[in-house]
Every structure is written in C-alpha cells, then in structure tokens.
Amino acid sequence: MLIEDRLKELRELINRKVPSGITVSNVEFEGPELVIYTDDPKVFADQADLIRVLARDLRKRIVVRPNVLEDPEKAYDEITRIVPENGGISDIFFDPDTGEVLIEAEKPGVVIGKNGSTLRDITKSIGWSPKVVRTPPIESSTVKQIRQYLRASRDERKEFLRMSGRRIHRDIIAKDQWVRVTTLGCCREVGRAAFLLSTPESRILIDCGEKPGATNGATPFLGVPEIQPLTNLDAVVLTHAHLDHCALVPLLFRYGFNGPIYSTPPTRDLSSMLQLDYLEVIRKEDRPAPYSSNEVKQYVKNSITLNYGSVTDIAPDIKLTFHNAGHILGSAIAHFHVGDGLYNIAFTGDFNYSKSRLFNPATANFPRLEAIFMESTYGAAHDMTPSRKDAEIKLYEVIKRTIERGGKVIIPAFAVGRSQEVMLALEEGIRKGDLPAIKIFLDGMIKEATAIHTTYPEYLNSDLRNQIFREGLNPFLSECFEQVDSSDKREAVINGDPSVIITTSGMMNGGPVMEYLHNLAADERNTLVFVGYQADGTLGRRIQKGWREIPIGTKGSITINLEVTTVEGFSGHSDRRQLMSFIGKIHPKPERIFCIHGEESKTLDLASSIYKKFHIQTHSPMNLETYRMV
C-alpha cells in the first residue's frame, strides 16, 4: 500500500475511534511517532485515556498536535499562571514547527501534575504540546548548544522526521524470512564496535566506534558489500557514548548515510561532546580527521532519542527497546524484536551487572530473547576485580596517607563514568568523616560531563535520585568540588594545600593531567592513583610499569618521585564473575550467546565457560563474519 493511502486509512480509523466533537484533520509519521493533528486539542486532552487506547489499538507511538497554536506570548502567561510557583520554571521555548513548548523547571513533577493533570491543563489552555525538562543544577554548555542547534535547524529536522517516519512505516515486501548479524568490528578485540543486523527488509547498524591506540585497522569494516551503500541503512543504534562505540558515527554521513541515529538522550549529548573532543585530540596530533564538526552537527540533527523501556518501530519489521546497561550515563542494552514474533536479539554494548554509586545494575530481564551479543572485556577466568567497597577503602587510605604527609593526589580519569564514580565516593568519604575535609579539584572535561549527568537525573540509580530529590542532597553540588577553569587556577592548585585532583586524560595521553604531573611528580609526598585500565603504549601504562624518567618533548624530562599506585574496582564493566552471574540470571534464557568486545583469549574463554556451565550454544565470532539467527 502507498504510504499516503496508509495514512488516509489511519486518519479514517482514528476519526471513527475518537468521540464526536473531536476532528482529526491530518495524521503524519514523524520519525517513529504517529502525529495526530486536530482542531480540538483541548477536547483531546480532556480524554485522559484516548491517546493510550489509540496507541494500543494502532500499535504506534501517538502524539497529538493542534492545528492552530496560541500566540507564544499569551501562551507564556498561561503556562506561568497554571503551573504552581514551586515548579520553579527557569525557561520556556516554543517550537512552532513541531507545536511543542519546552518547559525547563526545577521540579518537573509539579509542572506535570498528578497523573499529568497540570500538563493536560496547559495543553487545553494553549494548544501547544508541553514537554517538560528539568533545570539542570549545573549548566551544561553541550546540552545548551544541542538545544539551540535543534531549534535553529527545526525545518530541516521536521522534514527529516517526516521522511524517516515514512521510511519506517513502509510496506514489507520481502517474501523470505531471515535475520542475520554481520560483525564489522570489535570481535576478538576491544574497539571499533560495529554490528549489522539485517533482514530481507531492513538493515540496522549497531554502534560505530574507533579502536583506541590502533595504528592501522582503527575503523570498522565499512567498505564491505554487506553494508553498502550506506544510503540503504535504515538506522544506526548507539548503545553508549564511549568512543569505541560512537566515535565514527559522524563518519557515516561522509559515506552517504542520512538516516536516523537512535540513542538515549544522555548518549546523544555525551557522544557529541566526546566526538568534538576526539576531533580536537586528532587536530592537536596533526593527524587527518575522519570528519569535521559539521558531521557532528548532522549526527545531532539526525538523532532520535528514546528512553529506557520505550518500544519503538525503527524499520518496517524491527522494534527497538533500550534497557539500562549500568555502564555509564545513558548506556543501554539494545533489544530488537524482529518481525511479528520472529526473533529477539540484544546487544549489550558495555554493561555492568553490579550496582554502582551512579547506576542500577544492567537489566537481565527481557520480554523475549533468542540471542545476545555480549561484551567480554573481563571475560577470562582470572578477570576478577575487587568489590567497589574494597576499592573505595583502598582509595581512602591512599588519599589519607598522602594528605597527612602534606602531599597532593592526582587521579587521571576518563571524563565520562569513572570520574563521577570517584567523585561520589570521595564526596561521601568527606561527608561521613572517612576522609578529611579536603578540596577535590576537577580539571578537563569532567565538569561538563558531570553537568550532563545532572541534566538527566532520571538515568541515575534510585538511591542517588532519592538522595538528590527527597533529601535535597545532590552530591555533585557538594562544596568539596571545585572546577579548574584557567591556567591561573591550575597553578594555584599546584601550589596550594594538600588536595585531590581528578583530571583527564584517563591514560595520560595529553590533557591537563600532563601539567599536574610535570609540576608534582618530583615531590615524593604526592601520589598518582590509577583507577582505570591503562592501554599498552600509553604514558599511564609506562609509569604503571615502573618508568621513573619520562622524556617530555623538548622540555627535557620528568623525574617520577611521587608514589604510584593502582586502585582496581572502579570499572564500569562486569567482571568475569558478574558476566557469568548475568547469564545465570538472564530471563528468558537465550538460545545463542555471542562473546564479543574482548581480547581473543577472553572471548574464547568466556564462550567456552558459558557453554560448559549453562549448556547454551556460544560463539566467539571473528570480524567480518555473518551469523544466521533464523
């Protein structure tokens, strides 16, 4: 059926279902949503259950928009009149193209009202569809820029959503039924994650990352015929914002892709931040950049964000649902339901099956599941990490003895994930008196990454959310943290009192950590604490291995006198024990498990251990293979 006929049919169907007094003038696909345009948004909003019933019956995500919109100024006054004072509205943006009004408030719950009653009042009164976002306690320039950019490119974006919507809802024409996965990277290695899920009807790319530290073979195999031409790709699905998963998504636009990229909202924001930083690092090293900031913008423009649990059509025969992966902010296990009950397959991305200070453990429950592609970073039998508790006790001890002898603690850390975990551990240590009341300085992109964390508190675990909302105690806002945002300030920190400095880069390949090392390495009272994996070839790894004389360009060299120590246990990954226990608990039991994202020996070890223990068919694929699922 032509898509126009389909829409006409849907309009008639909806008109039959809505009570008299409501006129549906038009329906349109916009991305994965079915948008209903009406002259009577107020009457529509009165029928609390109507949208839910339509969504259920049509098996579509439904959005209602008015044909005629209230004048923004009048609407502004109406909103502030309807929403109680304690909602703390900090800003209101109108988007005439989508008919949406974005309300930024300190207490979104107040703006929404009980069961959405206040929101419905707003809709009835002004016609615009209200969307509520929380006023972030720390302003993120990334989030701000993304919102500005999306507003500025709204015409293009509207057209993009309309086109994607029509593409997603096209008729199924293929007669064959099969589901295949092609491995384009990240098999028997860590890095360049890229998996192609294909059916006779659709092609979905899951992740598109770089391989850190690789001199050749740094990109996924995007040149093979399976994925060519990229214009035929229905969608890209991004599990999380780490560069080994997201770095090369913008490159796809250079190769002709122009479809949607699905991720959670935090993943979109963190990814674009890290992609721009990735370009900056390449620029500083005088290497040729695979893409420019223009493609990062395009990535943002083509992003369609989904929250955990939202079941979404992304192709005629594929539904995507994100589930919490517990790894970093917004990290997701991507679950695909293919066909009408034909097959279910999940890609874990990176995941943590234990609870951390920031996140709940990864989901192990799925409505259905036949196969899973699972990371194996710590997949070998001996890959056991200490508990988070023990790691924190060790970290406290190192800090205490350093402070006591009048030294400073340098903690190199990735901006996203590990930094925030360490921040929370230190904040609690100080608050509960396990650590002295020292200052914790944050340098590099850590503050910006933390700001994005505070923009999406609903992605943090319930304890932390309760602490923030019920107890009004946002640990990220603690007075113990202080941002370093100038060289003067950095100099002051270096020459100041004993303190802790959390700073990028995490593997000591450039970034502000170099400045601290340069100035603090000679003094044996100071301590350098590694909390994350140091890859081969990085300066961090060399120092860990015992190098004590570090040549630094033409400046001569740095002599390492300070204490060097490693605290394991802050990893965002499941260790071997957790990987096995995840498979023990996963429900339903999949028929096949593919161990990926790990060194060869680890994926092989994990695959054979799972097979032996659980009698599930396992594979340790190589890159460039295609597995038939059904």
Added chain:
Amino acid sequence: MLIEDRLKELRELINRKVPSGITVSNVEFEGPELVIYTDDPKVFADQADLIRVLARDLRKRIVVRPNVLEDPEKAYDEITRIVPENGGISDIFFDPDTGEVLIEAEKPGVVIGKNGSTLRDITKSIGWSPKVVRTPPIESSTVKQIRQYLRASRDERKEFLRMSGRRIHRDIIAKDQWVRVTTLGCCREVGRAAFLLSTPESRILIDCGEKPGATNGATPFLGVPEIQPLTNLDAVVLTHAHLDHCALVPLLFRYGFNGPIYSTPPTRDLSSMLQLDYLEVIRKEDRPAPYSSNEVKQYVKNSITLNYGSVTDIAPDIKLTFHNAGHILGSAIAHFHVGDGLYNIAFTGDFNYSKSRLFNPATANFPRLEAIFMESTYGAAHDMTPSRKDAEIKLYEVIKRTIERGGKVIIPAFAVGRSQEVMLALEEGIRKGDLPAIKIFLDGMIKEATAIHTTYPEYLNSDLRNQIFREGLNPFLSECFEQVDSSDKREAVINGDPSVIITTSGMMNGGPVMEYLHNLAADERNTLVFVGYQADGTLGRRIQKGWREIPIGTKGSITINLEVTTVEGFSGHSDRRQLMSFIGKIHPKPERIFCIHGEESKTLDLASSIYKKFHIQTHSPMNLETYRMV
C-alpha cells in the same frame, strides 16, 4: 601500475629472455592466458622448452601466436601432409581471430606426435597454433552446436577474453587481508548450490544451481548485498553439470553479470545441454522461465574451460585448479589458492571417493589446503550403500528373471552419469555372458549425453580409456545398445521382444519413461528398476512407496502390476564410509571442514563425526552465513 604499462614491461622482459632471432611484437592478456605475438612462430616452436621456461618465470599461462598466418587452404594441405595417415583427421577448422586451427582426428596422439613433435612441425610449417581434439565416435549435436556458435561469435569472444584478461591481471590495491565464504544456498539442504568466495580484492561465485522439486526457495540467495552488484563478480566457477549446481548460471547474465565462467570442457557442454532441457521442461509445465536460450548462449560464449591440474589465475589474488571429483563426466573439486600463500580452500562439488566404471576416485591430494567445503549427501551414520559389485549382481538377477518370464525392464535414469554407469555394467554382463544377449534401448537425452562422454575420453578412468584405446573396445559403441529416436521406434520397443529400456526422466517426472510406464505397467511380467534417488513428491517416489493406481491427467489412470524394485549402489556420491575415508586420506589435513549439500541431520551428523574422529574443526553452516577463513 596501469595494465598497458604492465604489458609493456612483460613484452620487454620476454624479449630479453627469448634467443636472438625471435621477435616478440606484442603481448596481450586473453582470459587467463598471456598471448605472445611473434613474427617467428617457427623459430619459437623450435625451442621446445622456451614456453615452459617463460611460463615458470612469469608465473603465467603462455600461448604463442604468429602475426602472419598461412593461407588456410595451403595450411590445410600442409597439415594433411605432415600428419601420418593413421591419425585419421576428420575435420580442420581455422579461427583467424585466435590464430588457432582445430584439428579433429580419430587418433589425436598421432597428430601430436612424440613429445609434441608433430604439432611443432605443424606450427613451424603454417604459423597457426594447432589444437587437437578427438573425433568423437558418436557425434554429439551439443558439441557441434557449441563449436559452431563459438566460431560464429569469435569477434565478441576475442574482445571478451581481452577484457577478462585485463581484469584478471589488474593490480592488487586492497590493504586488508582476509578471505571469506558466504553461503548462498545448499546448506542443510540439497540443491541451489552457490558459494561466494571473497577477498578485499575479488569475488568468486562457486556454482549457481536450482533446487529440484522446491515450490519456493528454488534459487540461491542472489539478492543479498554480499554478491551485489553482479557486475562486481570476478568469475563464476562451476564444479559440474548437474542442475542443482549449474541450472541458474545463465540467470546471472540477466542480473548484470558478464564475466567468465570457468569449468572443465565436458562440464560446459553437459551444462548447456541440461540447461536447454531445463528450459524445455519449464516450458512444458507452463511455468515462467528464469532465462531463455539466449542466456545459455551467453554462458557458452563466456565459458573458459580448464582441464584438471591446470593452475590458472582467475583474479588478481586467486588461482583456480580443478581436480577430478569422480562424480560425473568433467566433475571437479575446485581448489583456490588465495594471495601469495595466504590461504587454500577447496569446494568438492559432488564427489565420489570410490572408483566407478567411468571415473577414477576423487582426488584427495592437494598442494596445500586449509579449508574444504564438502558435500554430505550421504553424510549420516546409516548412509551406507552396497558396493558397486553387489549392486550389479542384483541388477543382473532382476533382469535375468524378467527376461526369462518374457518381460521388459524399465530403468528410469538421469541422462548424465547414472545412465552411462548402468550401460557399462549391462554391456559387460552381456559381453561376459552374465546376461543373455538382449537389446538395451536408450531413450531421452541419454544418447546425447553418451555422445558427450565419448567426446572426452581423457575424462574417463584409465581402465575404460585403455579398453577403448588399447583394446579398441569402446563399450558405448556396443551393438547391444539401440537408440530410440521416434514414437514409431518406441512403439516397436514396447511391442517387441524382452529387453531393457534405460530412459529419462530419472524420477519419472515426465519424459519418455511415462510412455513406457503407460504401456508396460499392467503386465506383471515386466519390471521397473529404480537405480537412483527418488525425491519426495515425484511419481518415482510414490511408486516406490507402493502406490498401485496412478492417475494420469485426463487419460484415466495406470494400474501398476509390474514388479517394482530398487537397486542401490549406482550412486555418483561418496557414501558415509567413503566420506569419512576421504577425510582420513586427504592430504594435507585441512584446519576446517564445512559440511554442506545434505539434509540438515546429515550435515550435522557428518560434521560432528568428523570432529570426533579426526579432531578437525567442523561446521554445518546455514544458508546466508559468512565465515571468515583468515
């Protein structure tokens, strides 16, 4: 390097290597061969070793052609003067475009002379390159038509060979190194054989067959991106002429392919014969034909034939060698050498690892071998067939008792392979007195297929060749055989003396066998003997299962009173014991074995049995998978 530069370099190199007195005016790639054009073909021919040395040093197949050719009429006289009378020249064809003269003779050995001396004399005397073919004792209309067609389209073919030659010898540009095989059919099933061998540089399709009896899923998966566009395919390699391997090769031309198809010469001839018959069957059943006889012609025009053991460049990084498969005339195991010692992989096609009346057992020795894709038709533990000897004894007994009671024996058989095996067994039975001196009537395409067999005696096993050449006893020419070539003749056979009738189709789906059944089924003195596998859904299978009342269109029905019996053991496939013994003997031992071309349970059984017994990694792939070899 540009191909023109490469050719220039080769010309200079060759000019340095040839003795003074020989001028190489030009060199050109024509298909896989490097053709040297010279003004001095006679001097060239004098240097017996020169071509061999050039071929070895340049690692190319070398052909020498004169610039100026003797007038054909004079050349004709010269040839008949040089070749001794007893050579028995029956025809001479000149092809001015290739500079070749085809000499058809009863004793090619005489035309060739000792160590090729007579041939060299011819070359020296006339300039034309002589090629010798045997005068077939039974004239094949297929072979005649193919030769005529190739002569008629020689301009196109010359250009085609030049283009293919340049494509084969293009520079290698890819930096990655990998070898992959994609399964496009014939996995966990019998039929629609099609495997794609690919490297970063090249793509080769091995076989392209139909699935007999399939109502849907009758063609290989040619629509998947791995093989698209077909214009990017470097070559098609055909293992043998059975329709489950060759039927859809002409279809590739409809889809844009225009490259070379490599096979042995008998495979080319048998394939085109069976493809035309395949179209005829489809026409009679009023089904839409996938292609027309035009594409069969194109298939012939684009065919490049190779004999067993000839190592041939078919892509910049791939060399192909055919080895005897022992299955049917010209059947081959296709061995691929990839890169400069990177990887070796063989596809068995169908193969027989025991000696039959017609063929030597399949080759189990390869220069190198890392992986093999192996047929598993009789791969299950219980798939043991009786010895050929026992099968023949049983067949003799059935025939004797039928003849004694005054009946006729109907043997439905495939035109290619099984018919000739049965013919040879019966001829020997009559000659040695184990059978009475009855007539054996051949109906359907059997005579034409037999004619093609006699065209290529070098593809028969040494015993049979010796019998034909040393003992002058060609069993196919025995007086006991009589062709049925009209309905009158058929009626005479039906009403005649007790006899044996070997006739198509082999599974009693149409063909002349129906006429015999119709007229002979009611008489209980007659016998119907099955010597081949009867697929589900065929009339043969139904009768085998015990049906005794066969509805025949509007004509009413046939009552089956005649004796029905099955004689197993004439199969052209290895049975389970032979498959296992092939792997036991194969040299060198491959690292991986892929069990294909068999029902699911058989491929699984064989794969696990090989693994258990030989500790070699085995797979039972599904269709639409890609395996990474290296």
